[in-house]
Amino acid sequence: MVSHISRRRVVVTGMGTVNPVGNTARETWEGLCAGKSGIAAVTRFDTSKCKTKIGGELKGFDPLRFVSAKEQRRTDEFIIYALAAAEMALEDAGLKIGKDNAERTGTIIGSGIGGLATVEKAKILLMERGPQALSPFMIPAVLANLAAGQIAIRSGAKGPINCTVTACASGAGAIGDAFRLIREGYADAMIAGGSEAVVTPLAFAGFNAMRALSVRNDRPEAASRPFDRDRDGFVIGEGSGIVILEELSSALDRGAHVYAEISGIGMSSDAYHVAIPPPGHEGAARCMRLALEDAGLEPSQIDYINAHGTSTPPNDIYETQAIKAVFGKDTRVAVSSTKSMTGHLLGAAGGLETIITAMAVEKGTMPPTINLDNPDSECDLDYVSGKARARDIRAALSNSFGFGGVNVVLAFRKFE
Amino acid sequence: MSIEERVIEIITEQLGVTKEECVPEASFMDDLGADSLDIVELIMAMEENFGVEISDEELMKIRTIQDAIDFIKKKRGMVN
Numbered sequence: 001m002v003s004h005i006s007r008r009r010v011v012v013t014g015m016g017t018v019n020p021v022g023n024t025a026r027e028t029w030e031g032l033c034a035g036k037s038g039i040a041a042v043t044r045f046d047t048s049k050c051k052t053k054i055g056g057e058l059k060g061f062d063p064l065r066f067v068s069a070k071e072q073r074r075t076d077e078f079i080i081y082a083l084a085a086a087e088m089a090l091e092d093a094g095l096k097i098g099k100d101n102a103e104r105t106g107t108i109i110g111s112g113i114g115g116l117a118t119v120e121k122a123k124i125l126l127m128e129r130g131p132q133a134l135s136p137f138m139i140p141a142v143l144a145n146l147a148a149g150q151i152a153i154r155s156g157a158k159g160p161i162n163c164t165v166t167a168c169a170s171g172a173g174a175i176g177d178a179f180r181l182i183r184e185g186y187a188d189a190m191i192a193g194g195s196e197a198v199v200t201p202l203a204f205a206g207f208n209a210m211r212a213l214s215v216r217n218d219r220p221e222a223a224s225r226p227f228d229r230d231r232d233g234f235v236i237g238e239g240s241g242i243v244i245l246e247e248l249s250s251a252l253d254r255g256a257h258v259y260a261e262i263s264g265i266g267m268s269s270d271a272y273h274v275a276i277p278p279p280g281h282e283g284a285a286r287c288m289r290l291a292l293e294d295a296g297l298e299p300s301q302i303d304y305i306n307a308h309g310t311s312t313p314p315n316d317i318y319e320t321q322a323i324k325a326v327f328g329k330d331t332r333v334a335v336s337s338t339k340s341m342t343g344h345l346l347g348a349a350g351g352l353e354t355i356i357t358a359m360a361v362e363k364g365t366m367p368p369t370i371n372l373d374n375p376d377s378e379c380d381l382d383y384v385s386g387k388a389r390a391r392d393i394r395a396a397l398s399n400s401f402g403f404g405g406v407n408v409v410l411a412f413r414k415f416e
Numbered sequence: 417m418s419i420e421e422r423v424i425e426i427i428t429e430q431l432g433v434t435k436e437e438c439v440p441e442a443s444f445m446d447d448l449g450a451d452s453l454d455i456v457e458l459i460m461a462m463e464e465n466f467g468v469e470i471s472d473e474e475l476m477k478i479r480t481i482q483d484a485i486d487f488i489k490k491k492r493g494m495v496n
Contacts, residue, residue, distance in 0.1 A: 070432035074457075135460070136453040 009263075010182045011415060013256040014093025014244030015355045016085040020056030020237045021342050024088060028342075028352075029359050032367040033388040037221035037341050039235050044199045052213040054220040055199045056237030056343030074137040075150070076115030077197035081240035082147035083154065085351075086191050090155060093244035093256060095189060097156045106159030106187045107148045108178045109242065110170030110194040112347030112402070114144030117200045147195045147240075159187045165347070167402030168308075170194050171241060172350025176265040176408055178245050188250050193242030193351030203236060210275060212312060224344070225371035226309035226337035227316045227379040234310040237343025241351030243358070260358040261413040263395070264295025270405030277401065281318035284308075285325040287407035288397060292326075295411035297395050299327045304366050304396040306357045309337020310344055317378045319399065324381075334391070336384040340370045350400040354410060357398040361414050364392045419466070419494075423485050426465060430458045440482040459484075468492060 015025040020038025022028030031038070038056045047053040058081075063072050066084040086109075090097075097105050118141040125133045140146050145163035152161050160181055164173035171194025178192035207213045214233040216223035224235040251258060268290065270283035277284065292299060308319055316337075327333050338356050345352055360366055365388055372385040396412045417425070424438045433448050444450040450458065455478070459470050462484065468491035470478075478484050 068432055070430070133460075136456040 008183050008185060009248035009261060010179050010245050011248050011251050011261050012243050012259040012354070012358045013246045013251050014089040014095060015242070015259065015358070016088025016092060017239065017241040017352055017355055018058055018061050018081050018084050019239035019241065019342050019345060019352055020058065023058065023061050025092065025355055025359070028355070032338055032341055032356065033365060035341065035368050035370045035386065035388070037370060038237065039220045039223055039343050041220055042199060045201050047204070050201070050204045051208045051215050052204055053217045054214070054223055054235060056235060057199055058239060074135070074141065076118045076141040077238070078111055078115055078195045079141065079147050079150050081197055081238070082109050082195035082242065083150055085193065085195070085240035085242040086151045086155065089191065089242045089244050095244055095256070101188065102156050102158040104159055104188040105157040105190070106161055106178065106181060107152045107157050107191045108162045108164065108174040109148040109151060109192070110164035110166065110174035110347050110350070111144040111147055112165065112167045112170050112196055113198050113203070115142035116198050116203055118142050120200055120202050151191055155191065157191060166406040167404055168344065168346050168349055169400040169402035169406040169408045170347035170350065171352070172354070172398065172400035172408040172410055173406070175243065175245070175262070175350060175354050176267065176410060179262045179265060182245055182247050188247045190245045191242060192245055193240065193354070194345070194348040195240035195351070196346045196348040197238045198346065199236060199238050207236065212275070214311065222371050224311045224340050226307070226311045226340050226369055227320070227375055227383050228372050229374040229376045231311045231313065231316065234312050234339070235343040237345045239345055239352065240348050241345070241353070241355050243351070243354055258415045260361040261415045262410060263413045264291045264293070264297065264411035266290030266294060266407070266409040268407045270407065272405050275403050276314050277318050277405070279318060279321070280325065281322040283405060283407045284319060284322035284399065284401055287409045288322065288326045288399070291397060291409035291411045295395070295413070297411060301395045302327070302333055302397055303391065303393040304360055305333060305335045306353050306360070306396065306398040307335050307337045308399040308401045309339050309369065311337070311339060315401070317376065320379045320381055332382055334366050334384050334389065335381050336367055336369045338367050350398070350408065353398050353400065357396050357410070357412050361393045361396050361412050365390050366393070419488055420485055422465060423462065423481065423488065426461050427458065427481065430454070430461055438481055440485070441480055443480050445479070462488060466492065
């Protein structure tokens with residue numbers, strides 16, 4: 001569908017992230033290009049009874065750089081990670097929110113689950129000490145939309161505020177919604193992305209019950225192995241990825257640095273199953289086509305796809321089939337899964353992968369898929385195996401698919 | 417540690433303020449930057465520390481540090 005009004009263009013002007021590979025966007029990018037894994041044995045809780053004992057935890061992250069001890073005690077880590085990522089993204093963009101732009105600057109931060117660790121602790125308190133023992137700050141630490149709420153409070157952004165809760169597509173959904181708000185004129189700048197902090201006993205037990213997680217506990221750094229024959233599930237990662245999106249002319253007017261343009265979005269539903277896409281993943285293929293159409297791009301213009309690539313047995317085959325359905329069965333488009341290094345940040349994944357894809361487009365470098373020692377016979381695309389590749393990227397896609405049959409694909413263009 | 421000292425210790429912990437700011441007449445809201453949820457949490461900490469119960473009606477009357485100290489002493493039967 002082409003609007004009769006010429007569309008406003010939307011660009012990425014700032015990025016901030018904390019994730020298992022790095023505590024800044026730069027450290028993350030350098031780590032990914034070096035093929036560094038962020039997966040290790042879980043230290044956060046006692047995993048002796050869990051089938052999965054590995055995960056992607058933050059390393060050396062100091063929350064007190066971003067929040068006071070009082071705030072830290074009262075809130076959930078998914079909110080702290082989001083506050084950290086948003087602060088770094090705003091600083092990177094050099095965007096000052098004041099009287100003249102506050103009402104035109106909004107916030108959308110997705111989270112798949114919200115404050116699960118806080119729920120777990122509160123339930124123990126409730127059982128052991130009764131209902132009077134609960135903190136008045138428990139509910140605001142649990143609610144998934146409070147990452148956006150706290151960022152808005154702190155930054156002074158008074159424009160549209162929202163929270164996408166669409167499982168592993170939450171982060172991409174947030175960025176897609178923010179992109180559309182700017183394009184359609186509801187806002188001029190948006191703080192958008194995702195945050196997740198579920199390295200917790202309940203999340204591990206629940207995802208283990210679904211048989212969704214890798215149990216390669218003896219070699220954590222080799223556990224997330226998208227498209228490899230011996231993959232056995234995804235690895236839970238934690239963190240946040242947040243970008244600053246701006247309408248192009250206002251970004252240029254203030255002399256902002258532009259990483260890349262976001263030029264289209266596709267959204268679709270599988271209407272099929274709670275957790276598993278159908279063979280061929282038609283919903284994903286349709287979603288990629290919609291993103292291309294929205295961006296005014298032909299498949300031949302796409303040089304790189306940042307895959308959903310979870311390292312679960314079904315996803316990687318079906319995503320490969322979907323890419324072939326759109327790009328042709330002999331396509332040579334380069335595809336990589338950076339989840340091989342970061343693990344799966346669930347509701348934050350789309351935020352982090354937007355940063356990675358925008359960076360890839362700007363730098364002309366494709367981060368690799370690591371651990372792809374023996375490609376699955378049904379996974380036969382060019383997965384940028386092992387080593388980062390320098391190659392001009394005119395345009396790229398970032399895929400995110402979530403439980404509930406949610407598909408979101410974002411299209412990026414090199415900004416020139 | 418006296419009740420006064422312990423109360424001030426709890427306040428500095430919970431509200432992130434300094435001991436110097438904790439003069440007896442300091443108002444939780446006006447001087448120490450607390451909002452209504454801060455006060456609920458603060459009073460919960462005092463209930464737990466001193467083994468007393470403070471009702472929601474009583475909570476409304478606690479405005480200053482001295483109010484809190486007086487209430488705890490009264491609850492513990494230390495003053496009439």
